[in-house]
Amino acid sequence: MKKLRHYIDLSDKDRELLAELEERETAFTARKEIYTGGDDNDAIYVVKEGWLHSSTVLIDGRRQIVKIHHPGDIIGFPDIAYEHVTTNLVAAEDCVLCPFQKSALVEIFRNSTKITSLFFALALRDQCVLIDNIRVFSRMSSRERLSWFLLDLISRLRVTNPDLGDMMRLPLTQAEIGDAISLSNVYVSRAFTALTRYGFLERVDGKVRLTNERKMRELVDFVDRYREMDTSWFDASASKVKRA
Amino acid sequence: MKKLRHYIDLSDKDRELLAELEERETAFTARKEIYTGGDDNDAIYVVKEGWLHSSTVLIDGRRQIVKIHHPGDIIGFPDIAYEHVTTNLVAAEDCVLCPFQKSALVEIFRNSTKITSLFFALALRDQCVLIDNIRVFSRMSSRERLSWFLLDLISRLRVTNPDLGDMMRLPLTQAEIGDAISLSNVYVSRAFTALTRYGFLERVDGKVRLTNERKMRELVDFVDRYREMDTSWFDASASKVKRA
DNA sequence: CGCCTTCTTGAATATTATCAAAGAACGTGG
DNA sequence: CCACGTTCTTTGATAATATTCAAGAAGGCG
Known part of the structure; x- marks a missing residue:
């Protein structure tokens, strides 16, 4: 999994373990409900292809959409x-998942x-x-929420694709975006036109280009939580546990 | 730590390890800023006495208050x-903390x-x-937010104090509560009077009594995440790791 | 081409924030 | 123990922001 290698080096054995998680594959078509809150949760998934989202009602x-899932996400x-799942999982577009059991995680x-x-x-x-997200989606204005949302998405995509540039696919309806950033679909539309007018973004057939990412980041005081993490402490922990 | 024993049995050795975390004690007076976002984070704390809260600006x-901390919390x-802390920690009242180093965690x-x-x-x-919290504080009405907040607090207090009943101390100003549930202090006041009028709660010198908790839970569809957790999977994991 | 979904725009409405001021509670020092 | 200053709470009035309802425009797909 490219996503994990971004943060630490993996041994051959580690890679083997992770590869096992991706053995089985299942395809889902767009809009498909994969599971619903309250179901028994025995399966966990790795995303192989496509975007999905987890939501609560x-x-x-x-x-309320809680998280957008990209390829590489767990x-x-x-x-x-x-014991039961707390969210609904829906495919935002056609996608491929690798399901595995909770017990496989124990194995790891x-x-x-x-x-x-x-x-x-x-x-x-x-x-x-x-x-x-709490800070942004419950306190900031509609334009700020949308800005944060887009910055967050593109930052996450850059973890697996560092050469992404300023443009990304956005296979979500405005109603879905609204559910994610706590706005009505109508106000998402208004926020989009406002940000376009400010010169912050352009939209071209299902894609979004952030034309002034620097200003956009300033607007919301954006913090990229994905690019870097402090892994030193658990490197130490890991090596020590190995010795024990 | 009583709080942890609520979920699993601890061996004598486990207890020893946890006791080490509580060796040192430091007292802070009400309103004291213990650390500020951006500081190096080498210390983690166990709460011995008093309420505190973590916030972002x-x-x-x-x-935005992110979490209220009670005795027993980490x-x-x-x-x-x-590498740096992302929040501000403030004492809501006089309190006693047990600081320990990140490295002590590695030890565990x-x-x-x-x-x-x-x-x-x-x-x-x-x-x-x-x-x-995202669902509640960004989507629900002021009265619903306050209800959820109070139910959440009392549920957490019951983990360490099962005989708590329907009354709890609430050593927070309405401005602080507002910062926690994304409302202005003015509207917190209005929400309080509304819930009082509905017969959901009473306030007596710094304490709150939930006079109709059942209805209050129904109002917000409350889910208690603290009373029970599925610990079976990591019991298995733990025993397996020990064998390995 | 026509249907369906999504997006846009306008108007009316609702909720909450902000501002302001007064009343209550609290702590401190005389 | 009381007076005073400070902080907290309550209440009213106004303003800002987002929601809802509704209707038309734009795409996508059969």
């Missing part, structure tokens, strides 16, 4: 702590303290990201 | 993944897979809690 029927981590925990530590670190990083 | 100077977990990771797994599970649980 409010009492009044509105939907889906279902937070749910490990509970048993055999590689390095990967365990990395998974731990990723869980902590995701906490920071969620904290950012 | 928006560009316009407003504050402060600073999400920041482990980064080395010596107890059980505690490691539990910490991992707690990190995943906190992710679920943060996801709940």
Whole structure:
């Protein structure tokens, strides 16, 4: 998995372990509901192709999208702590997933303290990201929310694709974006036209180009949580555990 | 630590390890800023006495409180993944903390897979809690936000104090509560009077009594993430790691 | 070509923020 | 123990922001 190698070196054995997770493949068509909140959660997924999103539903029927998943992401981590899944998983477009059992994860925990530590670190990083999201999606204006959302997406894509540039595919409807950044679809549209008018972005057939990323980052005081992490502490931990 | 024993049994050795974390003690007076975003993060804290909160600051100077810390909580977990702390820690009242080094955590990771797994599970649980918070604080009405906030607090307090009943101390100003649930202090006040009028709560000198918790839970579709967790998977993991 | 979904734009409405001021509670020092 | 200053809470009025409803435009797909 390219995504993990971005953060640490992996031994051959580690790679073997991870490769096992990607043995099986299942394809899903766009809009397909893969699981629903309350289902038993025995499966975790690695994304091979396509975008998906996890969401929860409010009492009044509105939907809150919690995370957009890209190729290379692992889906279902937070749910490990509970018996039932807490979210709905939907394919935003046609996609391919590699499902594996919770128990396969245990296998990894048993055999590689390095990967365990990395998974731990990723869980902590995701906490920071969620904290950012609370700040952004409950306090900032519509234009700021959309800016953060786009910056967040492109930063994540750059982890696996450093040469991405200023343009990315955006296979999401405005209603979906709204569900992700806590806005109505109508206001997402207005935010898009506003940011376009400011000269911050351009839209060309399903793609978005950030034409003034620097200004956009300033606008929302953007922090990239994906590019770098402090891995020193668990390197130490890992090596020490190996000795023990 | 009572809080951890709620979830799993701890061996004598595990207890020793955890006791080491609580060796040193430092007292802080109310309103004291213990650390500020951007500081080097070498210290993690266990709360011995008093309430505190971690917050981030928006560009316009407003504050977003990310988490309220109670006795028994560990402060600073999400920041482990980064070199600098990402939040501000402030004492909401006079309190006593037990600081320890990141490296002491490594010591634990080395010596107890059980505690490691539990910490991992707690990190995943906190992710679920943060996801709940996004849903609540960015989508729900002021009264619903306040309801959720109070239910969340009392549920957490019950983990260490099962006989708590329907009443709890609330050593926070309305401005602080507002910063936590993304409302202005004025609107927190209005939400309080509204919930009082509905017969959901009473306030008596710094304490809150939830007079109709059942209805309050229904109102917001409350999910208690603290009472139970699925620990079976890492029990298995722990025992397997020990054999390895 | 026509249907369906998505996007855009306008108008009316709702919710919350902000500003302002008064009342209550609290702590401190005399 | 009281007076005073400070902080916190409450209430009212106004302003800002986003929602909802509705209708028309633009694409995509059969």
